[in-house]
Amino acid sequence: MRPVARIREEERRSPLKTSIYLDHAATTPLRAEVLQAMEPFLAGNYANPSSIYRPAQEARAALDRARDLTAAALGARSQEIVFTGGGTESDNAAIKGVALASRDRGRHVVTSAIEHHAVLHPIEELVERFGFESTIVPVDRCGLVSVEAIGAALRDDTVLVSVMWANNEIGTIQPVEAIAALTKARGIPFHVDAVQAAGALPIDLSRVPIDLLSISAHKFYGPKGVGALFVRGGTLWWPLITGGGQERNRRAGTENVAGMVGMARALELLMEERHTAYDHVRTLRDYLFAQIPPRIPGTRVNGHPESRLPNNANFSFEGVHGESLLVALDVAGIMASSGSACTSGSLEPSHVLQALGVSHAVAQGSLRLTVGRDNTQEQMERTVETLAGIVERLRGLAPVSERA
Numbered sequence: 001m002r003p004v005a006r007i008r009e010e011e012r013r014s015p016l017k018t019s020i021y022l023d024h025a026a027t028t029p030l031r032a033e034v035l036q037a038m039e040p041f042l043a044g045n046y047a048n049p050s051s052i053y054r055p056a057q058e059a060r061a062a063l064d065r066a067r068d069l070t071a072a073a074l075g076a077r078s079q080e081i082v083f084t085g086g087g088t089e090s091d092n093a094a095i096k097g098v099a100l101a102s103r104d105r106g107r108h109v110v111t112s113a114i115e116h117h118a119v120l121h122p123i124e125e126l127v128e129r130f131g132f133e134s135t136i137v138p139v140d141r142c143g144l145v146s147v148e149a150i151g152a153a154l155r156d157d158t159v160l161v162s163v164m165w166a167n168n169e170i171g172t173i174q175p176v177e178a179i180a181a182l183t184k185a186r187g188i189p190f191h192v193d194a195v196q197a198a199g200a201l202p203i204d205l206s207r208v209p210i211d212l213l214s215i216s217a218h219k220f221y222g223p224k225g226v227g228a229l230f231v232r233g234g235t236l237w238w239p240l241i242t243g244g245g246q247e248r249n250r251r252a253g254t255e256n257v258a259g260m261v262g263m264a265r266a267l268e269l270l271m272e273e274r275h276t277a278y279d280h281v282r283t284l285r286d287y288l289f290a291q292i293p294p295r296i297p298g299t300r301v302n303g304h305p306e307s308r309l310p311n312n313a314n315f316s317f318e319g320v321h322g323e324s325l326l327v328a329l330d331v332a333g334i335m336a337s338s339g340s341a342c343t344s345g346s347l348e349p350s351h352v353l354q355a356l357g358v359s360h361a362v363a364q365g366s367l368r369l370t371v372g373r374d375n376t377q378e379q380m381e382r383t384v385e386t387l388a389g390i391v392e393r394l395r396g397l398a399p400v401s402e403r404a
Protein backbone atom coordinates (compact mmCIF):
# COMPACT_ATOMS: atom_id res chain seq x y z
CA MET A 1 0.00 0.00 0.00
CA ARG A 2 1.30 3.47 -0.83
CA PRO A 3 2.49 5.43 2.26
CA VAL A 4 -0.26 8.05 2.12
CA ALA A 5 -2.99 5.44 1.63
CA ARG A 6 -1.47 3.45 4.49
CA ILE A 7 -1.43 6.35 6.94
CA ARG A 8 -5.00 7.21 6.01
CA GLU A 9 -6.04 3.62 6.67
CA GLU A 10 -4.15 3.53 9.98
CA GLU A 11 -5.71 6.84 11.00
CA ARG A 12 -9.15 5.48 10.17
CA ARG A 13 -8.59 2.50 12.48
CA SER A 14 -6.88 4.43 15.28
CA PRO A 15 -8.78 4.92 18.57
CA LEU A 16 -7.83 8.59 18.23
CA LYS A 17 -9.91 8.70 15.09
CA THR A 18 -13.02 6.97 16.40
CA SER A 19 -13.00 9.26 19.44
CA ILE A 20 -13.32 13.03 19.47
CA TYR A 21 -9.85 14.52 19.79
CA LEU A 22 -10.02 17.99 21.35
CA ASP A 23 -6.47 18.33 22.64
CA HIS A 24 -4.69 20.00 19.72
CA ALA A 25 -2.75 22.30 22.06
CA ALA A 26 -1.06 19.17 23.46
CA THR A 27 -0.21 17.82 20.04
CA THR A 28 -1.65 17.45 16.55
CA PRO A 29 -1.82 14.45 14.21
CA LEU A 30 0.90 14.13 11.58
CA ARG A 31 -0.60 15.11 8.24
CA ALA A 32 -0.40 12.51 5.46
CA GLU A 33 1.26 15.08 3.16
CA VAL A 34 3.92 15.67 5.82
CA LEU A 35 4.64 11.96 6.21
CA GLN A 36 4.90 11.69 2.44
CA ALA A 37 7.54 14.43 2.37
CA MET A 38 9.47 12.76 5.22
CA GLU A 39 9.27 9.20 3.91
CA PRO A 40 12.27 9.36 1.47
CA PHE A 41 14.53 10.38 4.38
CA LEU A 42 13.15 7.83 6.84
CA ALA A 43 13.41 4.74 4.69
CA GLY A 44 15.36 5.41 1.51
CA ASN A 45 18.02 8.05 1.89
CA TYR A 46 19.66 7.57 5.28
CA ALA A 47 22.87 9.41 4.36
CA ASN A 48 24.39 11.86 6.81
CA PRO A 49 24.05 15.32 5.21
CA SER A 50 27.62 16.13 6.26
CA SER A 51 29.07 13.35 4.08
CA ILE A 52 30.23 14.04 0.54
CA TYR A 53 28.65 11.33 -1.68
CA ARG A 54 25.58 11.99 -3.78
CA PRO A 55 22.75 10.81 -1.43
CA ALA A 56 24.34 12.91 1.33
CA GLN A 57 24.29 15.91 -0.97
CA GLU A 58 20.62 15.24 -1.67
CA ALA A 59 19.94 15.14 2.07
CA ARG A 60 21.88 18.40 2.44
CA ALA A 61 19.82 19.98 -0.35
CA ALA A 62 16.58 18.85 1.34
CA LEU A 63 17.78 20.38 4.61
CA ASP A 64 18.65 23.65 2.88
CA ARG A 65 15.24 23.76 1.24
CA ALA A 66 13.57 23.02 4.61
CA ARG A 67 15.47 25.93 6.14
CA ASP A 68 14.48 28.27 3.29
CA LEU A 69 10.82 27.27 3.64
CA THR A 70 10.88 27.69 7.43
CA ALA A 71 12.49 31.11 7.07
CA ALA A 72 9.98 32.19 4.42
CA ALA A 73 7.04 31.09 6.61
CA LEU A 74 8.32 33.29 9.46
CA GLY A 75 9.49 36.29 7.41
CA ALA A 76 13.09 35.52 8.41
CA ARG A 77 16.36 34.90 6.55
CA SER A 78 17.53 31.31 6.15
CA GLN A 79 20.73 31.89 8.13
CA GLU A 80 18.60 33.06 11.08
CA ILE A 81 16.93 29.63 11.48
CA VAL A 82 18.49 27.07 13.84
CA PHE A 83 16.83 23.66 13.74
CA THR A 84 16.31 22.12 17.20
CA GLY A 85 14.74 19.15 18.94
CA GLY A 86 11.44 20.97 19.65
CA GLY A 87 9.90 23.83 21.59
CA THR A 88 11.49 23.05 24.94
CA GLU A 89 14.98 23.02 23.44
CA SER A 90 14.34 26.23 21.49
CA ASP A 91 13.16 28.02 24.65
CA ASN A 92 16.13 26.76 26.69
CA ALA A 93 18.60 27.64 23.95
CA ALA A 94 17.16 31.15 23.61
CA ILE A 95 17.04 31.95 27.32
CA LYS A 96 20.25 30.40 28.56
CA GLY A 97 22.02 31.28 25.31
CA VAL A 98 21.31 35.02 25.54
CA ALA A 99 21.57 35.32 29.33
CA LEU A 100 24.90 33.51 29.63
CA ALA A 101 26.40 35.30 26.63
CA SER A 102 25.47 38.69 28.18
CA ARG A 103 26.20 38.02 31.84
CA ASP A 104 29.04 40.51 31.94
CA ARG A 105 26.63 43.23 30.86
CA GLY A 106 23.91 42.41 33.39
CA ARG A 107 22.09 39.61 35.17
CA HIS A 108 18.42 40.51 35.11
CA VAL A 109 15.68 38.87 33.03
CA VAL A 110 11.99 39.72 32.66
CA THR A 111 9.16 37.33 31.88
CA SER A 112 5.44 36.85 32.51
CA ALA A 113 3.71 34.73 35.14
CA ILE A 114 1.95 32.49 32.61
CA GLU A 115 4.88 31.31 30.50
CA HIS A 116 5.32 27.62 29.76
CA HIS A 117 7.67 25.74 32.11
CA ALA A 118 10.09 25.48 29.17
CA VAL A 119 10.66 29.21 29.78
CA LEU A 120 10.09 29.51 33.54
CA HIS A 121 12.40 26.66 34.54
CA PRO A 122 15.47 27.84 32.58
CA ILE A 123 14.91 31.27 34.13
CA GLU A 124 14.74 29.69 37.60
CA GLU A 125 17.99 27.90 36.77
CA LEU A 126 19.64 31.20 35.83
CA VAL A 127 18.57 32.61 39.20
CA GLU A 128 19.47 29.59 41.31
CA ARG A 129 22.75 28.60 39.63
CA PHE A 130 24.13 31.63 37.85
CA GLY A 131 23.31 34.57 40.13
CA PHE A 132 20.65 36.18 37.94
CA GLU A 133 17.59 38.06 39.17
CA SER A 134 14.22 37.74 37.50
CA THR A 135 11.10 39.87 37.43
CA ILE A 136 7.96 37.84 36.82
CA VAL A 137 5.34 40.29 35.56
CA PRO A 138 1.76 39.41 36.62
CA VAL A 139 -1.18 39.16 34.21
CA ASP A 140 -4.75 40.44 34.48
CA ARG A 141 -7.83 38.24 35.01
CA CYS A 142 -7.91 37.45 31.29
CA GLY A 143 -4.26 36.44 31.21
CA LEU A 144 -3.05 39.56 29.46
CA VAL A 145 0.33 41.05 30.35
CA SER A 146 0.48 44.85 30.19
CA VAL A 147 3.09 46.53 28.02
CA GLU A 148 3.47 49.22 30.68
CA ALA A 149 4.19 46.60 33.35
CA ILE A 150 6.91 45.08 31.14
CA GLY A 151 8.32 48.58 30.59
CA ALA A 152 8.32 49.23 34.35
CA ALA A 153 10.19 45.98 34.98
CA LEU A 154 13.12 46.86 32.67
CA ARG A 155 16.37 47.86 34.35
CA ASP A 156 19.75 48.99 33.13
CA ASP A 157 21.07 45.47 33.77
CA THR A 158 18.19 43.67 31.99
CA VAL A 159 19.67 41.37 29.36
CA LEU A 160 16.55 39.51 28.18
CA VAL A 161 12.77 39.76 28.02
CA SER A 162 10.77 36.59 27.26
CA VAL A 163 7.00 36.74 26.70
CA MET A 164 4.96 34.09 24.89
CA TRP A 165 2.93 34.97 21.79
CA ALA A 166 -0.07 32.90 22.91
CA ASN A 167 -0.73 30.84 26.00
CA ASN A 168 -1.08 27.07 25.78
CA GLU A 169 -3.80 26.73 28.45
CA ILE A 170 -6.10 29.71 28.04
CA GLY A 171 -5.09 30.81 24.54
CA THR A 172 -4.59 34.48 25.46
CA ILE A 173 -2.61 36.36 22.80
CA GLN A 174 -0.07 38.78 24.23
CA PRO A 175 0.76 42.22 22.79
CA VAL A 176 4.16 40.99 21.55
CA GLU A 177 4.42 43.62 18.80
CA ALA A 178 4.16 46.47 21.33
CA ILE A 179 6.59 44.74 23.69
CA ALA A 180 9.02 44.25 20.78
CA ALA A 181 8.89 47.98 20.00
CA LEU A 182 9.64 48.73 23.65
CA THR A 183 12.57 46.31 23.99
CA LYS A 184 14.03 47.42 20.67
CA ALA A 185 13.97 51.06 21.84
CA ARG A 186 15.86 49.96 24.99
CA GLY A 187 18.27 47.70 23.06
CA ILE A 188 17.24 44.61 25.09
CA PRO A 189 16.93 41.22 23.32
CA PHE A 190 13.35 39.94 23.17
CA HIS A 191 12.50 36.22 23.03
CA VAL A 192 9.01 35.01 22.09
CA ASP A 193 7.73 31.48 22.68
CA ALA A 194 5.52 31.08 19.61
CA VAL A 195 5.00 27.33 20.06
CA GLN A 196 1.21 27.70 20.26
CA ALA A 197 0.94 30.73 17.99
CA ALA A 198 2.83 29.31 15.01
CA GLY A 199 0.00 27.04 13.89
CA ALA A 200 -2.73 29.58 14.38
CA LEU A 201 -1.53 33.14 13.81
CA PRO A 202 0.46 34.83 11.04
CA ILE A 203 4.04 35.56 12.11
CA ASP A 204 6.12 38.04 10.13
CA LEU A 205 9.52 38.68 11.66
CA SER A 206 10.46 41.08 8.89
CA ARG A 207 7.90 43.45 10.41
CA VAL A 208 8.16 42.83 14.17
CA PRO A 209 11.54 43.41 15.89
CA ILE A 210 11.56 40.16 17.88
CA ASP A 211 15.12 38.86 18.36
CA LEU A 212 14.52 35.19 19.15
CA LEU A 213 11.45 33.03 18.50
CA SER A 214 10.67 29.38 19.28
CA ILE A 215 8.44 27.04 17.27
CA SER A 216 7.66 23.31 17.50
CA ALA A 217 6.48 21.17 14.57
CA HIS A 218 4.14 18.83 16.43
CA LYS A 219 1.82 21.73 17.28
CA PHE A 220 1.06 22.32 13.58
CA TYR A 221 0.63 18.79 12.16
CA GLY A 222 4.35 18.09 11.86
CA PRO A 223 6.51 15.50 13.66
CA LYS A 224 7.33 15.49 17.38
CA GLY A 225 10.79 16.36 18.66
CA VAL A 226 11.48 18.84 15.87
CA GLY A 227 11.52 22.62 16.19
CA ALA A 228 13.33 25.77 15.27
CA LEU A 229 14.80 28.78 16.97
CA PHE A 230 14.92 32.04 15.05
CA VAL A 231 17.94 34.10 16.11
CA ARG A 232 18.04 37.52 14.46
CA GLY A 233 21.39 38.40 12.90
CA GLY A 234 23.56 40.33 15.33
CA THR A 235 21.94 38.95 18.51
CA LEU A 236 24.46 38.19 21.25
CA TRP A 237 23.80 34.50 21.85
CA TRP A 238 25.68 31.32 22.75
CA PRO A 239 24.72 27.87 21.48
CA LEU A 240 23.43 25.46 24.11
CA ILE A 241 24.63 22.26 22.44
CA THR A 242 28.19 22.07 21.16
CA GLY A 243 30.02 19.31 19.36
CA GLY A 244 30.13 18.97 15.56
CA GLY A 245 29.78 22.03 13.37
CA GLN A 246 26.17 21.45 12.30
CA GLU A 247 23.73 24.36 12.05
CA ARG A 248 26.71 26.68 11.52
CA ASN A 249 28.07 25.76 14.97
CA ARG A 250 24.81 26.82 16.60
CA ARG A 251 23.33 23.38 17.40
CA ALA A 252 25.62 20.40 17.20
CA GLY A 253 24.46 16.91 16.29
CA THR A 254 23.66 15.01 13.09
CA GLU A 255 20.57 16.65 11.66
CA ASN A 256 17.11 15.06 11.85
CA VAL A 257 16.67 15.42 8.09
CA ALA A 258 13.25 13.75 7.86
CA GLY A 259 11.98 15.76 10.83
CA MET A 260 13.08 19.07 9.43
CA VAL A 261 11.73 18.28 5.98
CA GLY A 262 8.44 17.36 7.69
CA MET A 263 8.32 20.59 9.70
CA ALA A 264 8.97 22.66 6.57
CA ARG A 265 6.23 20.81 4.66
CA ALA A 266 3.80 21.41 7.54
CA LEU A 267 4.64 25.12 7.48
CA GLU A 268 4.24 25.21 3.72
CA LEU A 269 0.75 23.68 3.99
CA LEU A 270 -0.08 26.14 6.74
CA MET A 271 0.89 29.06 4.51
CA GLU A 272 -1.17 27.70 1.61
CA GLU A 273 -4.27 27.11 3.73
CA ARG A 274 -3.88 29.91 6.24
CA HIS A 275 -7.03 31.86 5.35
CA THR A 276 -9.47 28.97 5.38
CA ALA A 277 -7.90 26.77 8.10
CA TYR A 278 -8.41 29.30 10.89
CA ASP A 279 -12.04 29.95 9.89
CA HIS A 280 -12.93 26.31 10.35
CA VAL A 281 -11.49 25.93 13.86
CA ARG A 282 -12.81 29.33 14.93
CA THR A 283 -16.35 28.44 13.84
CA LEU A 284 -16.25 25.17 15.78
CA ARG A 285 -14.69 26.79 18.85
CA ASP A 286 -17.27 29.60 18.78
CA TYR A 287 -20.00 26.99 18.77
CA LEU A 288 -18.59 25.64 22.06
CA PHE A 289 -18.54 29.15 23.52
CA ALA A 290 -22.10 29.81 22.37
CA GLN A 291 -23.51 26.51 23.66
CA ILE A 292 -21.65 25.48 26.81
CA PRO A 293 -22.19 28.43 29.23
CA PRO A 294 -25.97 28.68 28.72
CA ARG A 295 -26.33 24.91 28.68
CA ILE A 296 -24.30 24.30 31.85
CA PRO A 297 -25.06 26.75 34.70
CA GLY A 298 -22.06 27.70 36.85
CA THR A 299 -19.67 27.79 33.87
CA ARG A 300 -16.85 30.31 33.76
CA VAL A 301 -14.89 31.05 30.59
CA ASN A 302 -11.15 31.35 31.32
CA GLY A 303 -8.93 33.58 29.20
CA HIS A 304 -9.55 36.66 27.10
CA PRO A 305 -12.91 37.14 25.32
CA GLU A 306 -11.30 38.37 22.06
CA SER A 307 -7.52 38.26 22.18
CA ARG A 308 -7.23 34.47 22.13
CA LEU A 309 -6.18 31.64 19.83
CA PRO A 310 -8.95 30.72 17.37
CA ASN A 311 -8.99 27.07 18.45
CA ASN A 312 -8.86 27.45 22.24
CA ALA A 313 -11.74 27.21 24.71
CA ASN A 314 -11.13 26.95 28.45
CA PHE A 315 -13.95 26.58 30.98
CA SER A 316 -14.32 26.05 34.72
CA PHE A 317 -17.36 24.27 36.06
CA GLU A 318 -18.28 25.02 39.66
CA GLY A 319 -18.40 21.99 41.92
CA VAL A 320 -16.64 19.69 39.46
CA HIS A 321 -13.08 18.36 39.60
CA GLY A 322 -11.23 18.70 36.28
CA GLU A 323 -9.62 15.30 36.70
CA SER A 324 -12.95 13.47 37.21
CA LEU A 325 -14.32 15.35 34.23
CA LEU A 326 -11.43 14.23 32.02
CA VAL A 327 -11.82 10.61 33.05
CA ALA A 328 -15.58 10.68 32.37
CA LEU A 329 -15.02 12.39 29.01
CA ASP A 330 -12.40 9.79 28.11
CA VAL A 331 -14.84 6.98 28.87
CA ALA A 332 -17.30 8.76 26.55
CA GLY A 333 -14.61 8.93 23.83
CA ILE A 334 -13.69 12.60 24.15
CA MET A 335 -10.04 13.57 24.67
CA ALA A 336 -9.31 16.89 26.37
CA SER A 337 -7.09 18.47 29.04
CA SER A 338 -7.56 20.16 32.39
CA GLY A 339 -5.61 22.95 33.99
CA SER A 340 -4.73 20.91 37.05
CA ALA A 341 -1.82 18.65 37.75
CA CYS A 342 -1.89 15.92 40.34
CA THR A 343 0.86 16.61 42.85
CA SER A 344 1.23 14.38 45.91
CA GLY A 345 -2.35 13.25 45.81
CA SER A 346 -3.90 16.74 45.71
CA LEU A 347 -5.05 18.51 42.58
CA GLU A 348 -2.94 21.61 42.26
CA PRO A 349 -4.32 24.16 39.79
CA SER A 350 -1.85 25.16 37.10
CA HIS A 351 0.33 28.22 37.58
CA VAL A 352 -1.53 29.82 34.67
CA LEU A 353 -4.97 29.60 36.27
CA GLN A 354 -3.51 30.68 39.61
CA ALA A 355 -1.98 33.74 37.93
CA LEU A 356 -5.44 34.77 36.67
CA GLY A 357 -6.49 35.07 40.30
CA VAL A 358 -9.35 32.57 40.08
CA SER A 359 -10.19 30.68 43.25
CA HIS A 360 -8.63 27.30 43.89
CA ALA A 361 -12.01 25.56 43.61
CA VAL A 362 -12.86 27.21 40.28
CA ALA A 363 -9.42 26.49 38.85
CA GLN A 364 -9.72 22.84 39.85
CA GLY A 365 -12.84 22.46 37.75
CA SER A 366 -11.19 23.61 34.54
CA LEU A 367 -11.35 22.01 31.12
CA ARG A 368 -9.36 22.93 28.00
CA LEU A 369 -10.87 22.05 24.64
CA THR A 370 -8.63 22.77 21.66
CA VAL A 371 -10.09 22.24 18.21
CA GLY A 372 -8.24 21.04 15.09
CA ARG A 373 -8.64 20.89 11.34
CA ASP A 374 -10.20 17.41 11.32
CA ASN A 375 -12.92 18.15 13.87
CA THR A 376 -16.51 18.48 12.66
CA GLN A 377 -19.66 20.33 13.68
CA GLU A 378 -21.29 17.01 14.53
CA GLN A 379 -18.45 16.27 16.97
CA MET A 380 -18.97 19.66 18.63
CA GLU A 381 -22.66 18.88 19.11
CA ARG A 382 -21.82 15.49 20.64
CA THR A 383 -19.25 17.14 22.90
CA VAL A 384 -21.73 19.71 24.26
CA GLU A 385 -24.38 17.04 24.91
CA THR A 386 -21.93 14.64 26.56
CA LEU A 387 -20.29 17.36 28.65
CA ALA A 388 -23.62 18.68 29.93
CA GLY A 389 -24.62 15.17 31.05
CA ILE A 390 -21.28 14.48 32.74
CA VAL A 391 -21.17 17.80 34.62
CA GLU A 392 -24.70 17.22 35.89
CA ARG A 393 -23.83 13.71 37.02
CA LEU A 394 -20.59 14.76 38.71
CA ARG A 395 -22.33 17.61 40.51
CA GLY A 396 -24.87 15.12 41.78
CA LEU A 397 -22.02 13.07 43.19
CA ALA A 398 -20.03 15.94 44.72
CA PRO A 399 -20.33 16.67 48.46
CA VAL A 400 -22.73 19.58 49.08
CA SER A 401 -19.86 21.82 50.32
CA GLU A 402 -18.27 21.69 46.88
CA ARG A 403 -21.37 22.75 45.00
CA ALA A 404 -22.03 26.37 44.11
Ligand code: PLP
Binds near residue numbers: 026085088116167227
Ligand atom coordinates in the same frame (compact mmCIF):
# COMPACT_ATOMS: atom_id res chain seq x y z
N1 PLP B 1 5.97 26.35 24.87
C1 PLP B 1 4.63 26.24 24.78
C2 PLP B 1 3.79 27.48 24.83
C3 PLP B 1 4.04 24.99 24.65
O1 PLP B 1 2.71 24.89 24.58
C4 PLP B 1 4.87 23.85 24.60
C5 PLP B 1 4.28 22.48 24.53
O2 PLP B 1 3.20 22.24 25.00
C6 PLP B 1 6.26 24.02 24.67
C7 PLP B 1 6.78 25.29 24.79
C8 PLP B 1 7.21 22.85 24.58
O3 PLP B 1 7.26 22.36 23.27
P1 PLP B 1 7.75 20.87 22.93
O4 PLP B 1 6.62 19.97 23.32
O5 PLP B 1 7.97 20.87 21.47
O6 PLP B 1 8.99 20.63 23.68
